[in-house]
Amino acid sequence: MRTVPAHLEQRYVSDGWWTGATLGGRVAEWLAAAPDTGVHIHSRTHDWHGNYADIDQEARRLVSYLRQEGIEPGAAVAFQIPNWRESVVAFTGLAMGSYILVPITHIYGRKEVSFILEESGAVAYISPMAYGHVDYAEIVDSAAPNSLRLHLVVGDGGDRPAPEGVRRTFWAGLDGCAPATELPASEADNIAVLAYTSGTTSDPKGAIHNHRTLLSELGHMTAWTAVTRPNLMGSPVAHATGMLGGVLGPLHNSREIHLTDRWDPGHALEVMLAYDVGGGAGASIFLTSLLDHPEFTPQHAAKMVRVGLGGAPVPAAVGQRAESLGIKIIRAYGSTEHPSVTGMQFDDPAELRHNTDGRPQPGVEMRIVDEDGRNLPAGTPGEIVTRGPELCLGYTNPDLNVAFDSDGWYRTGDIGVVDQHGCLTITDRVKDIIIRGGENLSAAEIEEVIAKVPGVAEVAVVAAPDERLGEHACAVIRLLPGAEAIALPDLFPHLEQAGLARQKWPEELRLVVDYPRTASGKIRKVDLRAQLREGTL
Template sequence: MWGTLPDVLDRACTYYAGNTAVIDGDRSITYRELEQWRNRVANGLRSLGVRKGERIGLLLPNSLEFIPTQHGIWAAGGVLVQMPARAPAEGFRSNLAQTEATTLIYDAQFEDRVAGLREQLPALRHVIRVGGDAPLPDGVLDYAAAFDTQPTDRPEVGLHEDDEAYVLFTSGSTGDPKGVVNSHFTWGHYSITAGLEIGDIRFGERFAHGAPLTHFTQIFVLPTFLRGGTNIMLPGLDVDVLLEAVEEQGVTATAVVPTIVYLLLDHPRRAEYDLSSLRTMIYAGAPIAPERLREALKIFGPIFVQTYAGTEPGYVSCLRKNEHRPDDPAWAGRLASAGRPMFQVRVSIQDEQDRPLPVGEVGEICSRQLGQMLGYLDPARNADALRDGWVHTGDIGHLDADGFLYLVDRKKDMVVSGGFNVFPRQVEDALATHPAVAQSAVFGVPHEKWGEAVHAVVVRKPGAEVAETALVEHVKAALGSVPAPKSITFADAIPVNPAGKADKKALRAPYWQGRTRQIG
């Protein structure tokens, strides 16, 4: 192995000391400055009494401070606790409470949401604020005062690659977020091998991060460093900001959720920007409807890479650039796949009794690799997902004879209507083939006769008009009457959760209010 996470960064900082490592607007640091900053944070934490194995919450937006602080936590021997910036205050409290975190480092923009947390968290000894003009709350330390004058040599901690390094939380798209534990080895394997293979990271890469660094885009930070490249911080997944960054910063690669691809396709001024530097766009979090993917390939060219991953299994498969072949009849159908398992990843489709299923049969997607989680923060949950070395993803899919993986849907998203199983993703893909549809989210709503009925929330393309009945008939023609929506709501946008996925829990909630059981 390559050692611990601080060892990996040390290597990059030695090789590329004078290169620009991170850019945030008009601020930037070199690799040498990154290493020194990391070490000051690590020494500052040690001077506060933080010891190896203590868990530390990091609540920062994508910013210049994020990466050196993250790596400073690891260099101090601390365990990083994921704190998604878009989570509510209760989410912050829950993550810190579940991990028994002793320290929280937060940005001043979250002041209102972290106020009062310390009183609710008896294990929390240190709270450190980054930036802000307002006076520091009682008991809160200033980031610059805590770290700026610390030594710039890496502290001696005695880290081992099997030590705990990271507690991440699942997106909660189908239930309450669960804490997932990774070591220096599993996280290093997860991020470096997957990042290099998926991202096709080249020397001098300029990787733009618009999605939160607490989400999947962080996987590409270390691989970019190992190629002497630059990680460019963007203040959120805003299409206009992304277009401007590609033109002005010469961005060569980025990672987005499918919603951003749809917005780029429908952007009225996209053609005004020089996007010639962009050679890689990774999409993850949810599949792109095949029809919209074909449209994207025609407009942007062969720059797309799809990846399928989960917090528990790590990165599982990818559909590479050369496998996006919309004009080749032998390959066109594979645009609907999630690609093939990556290097050192095994995939098995299993039935309800954990028995492997043959090629073509639909079952639960299970994977096995060195970068998968060690287990859940709550060990009692492990039996639900970890059996015989396999991570049971909760996703439904199948493999074809050439090893391509096809996702049918989330196991918990399946709609059971009149005894028939309906997979929302298939309905969403069918809706996407209608020229008026930009995006959709399909889920089950209560029905007295059938138990559940298929409902769709549809976003129309700019200027497009289409009747509900026309879309229902369109899906019927493609899939038959059972999967066809029984009702459709038109909306301006599909809400997303902090991970950037369609927030079907929020969409379903009004329909299931007051019921003791919410199917699907």
């Protein structure tokens, strides 16, 4: 892990960001403080409705069960469960049991899961036998690391034997355990979570968060979640967005928890009316999929008066469309490594909310620098570097810690610009630049224009191979339902009107029904680029 400079540690403590509190201690307090508050799992196959008290009792049984199985506090325990009741129980129980949480999004397959289990040193793994296209048991059977001793299966599993050295047991075994009444203590500077990123690089990166960094994030989350109604969350609990926005944020505010295991916009609209909850928070796909649905009505819009978006680029056109329906959106910028860097407030002017990612959050410092790390003035794009009380303590792979310097600054790999209001706008990623004949083209700049073309629901601009120029821009477009197909020349008048230089205009266009996505809804551009190279897109 990296070392936080002493002057920063002193500041975070004196300013109240870092305290002696632990994640497990806080979770236990929050569950006990509002035992009758509802917890709702909206699922076609695993529907469940209970309250904080139910979760608390089952989480304490999980603590007892793991201790009975010889899994001691401080050990790394991975869980890979869709947004079912057991996912909430696993999260809260592992926190209260003082384990190191290793959440794995349920869509990860053999390559990612075997890598995470190995690198994290997980001694236990909690999952169904299989879900969707992923056979979790096969991953354990064929690629279990030497550290793994227990595979706790959620649901039915038959009599499939586990590999040598691994004991396979079933969730029903918790019923025979008494809820733990004495919870093991931890220290605030102990590791709380190994949060693996969404995998847009070759291998997931494990960001290390201790209790102090993780709990600091809740100070920022509260400012947003406290002013919105309970919200239906589609992001997985095992992803930072679902973990913070779907579980920890509501717990902290004694609010109802509403989760769904598969994001079906039609089902989500039904749930919103039946349970009087909002929807659409997270990556913009969650919002736009609701707005695009033929059953979306003004009744739904009335429950979505305030929606927070982040985790993926948010085109200004999305905010403008939402505003026309009476929905205020705010944009926020952060990452698994540094969850909340900037954000807007709902009472900020619409022009800033729609077009920028907001100002630095309290306690957060941010700079825009050039390739040599020199500060750049407002209005000049450069790489975003940050530091703050919720910044992670580095990566599980020490080789990746070159992203952090000795003064506590983190090089995000994102390109942004700060305006005269002090608001940040993300303009690109360092690795999301198209190099056309030696000239760097900003994919985000091109996407912002195309997103406003009538009929366009979403657009991703990526590099396509070019024998002459090396690369050129390809626009991959998802159309609104019922929109007429468009061809590349149809984009040219809009690009010209926006004043976009002709060398930035896309030279290819692909229409898709949907994109390959990460668990948080972010478009996996690495997959689109690969498909273009292979000729399969």
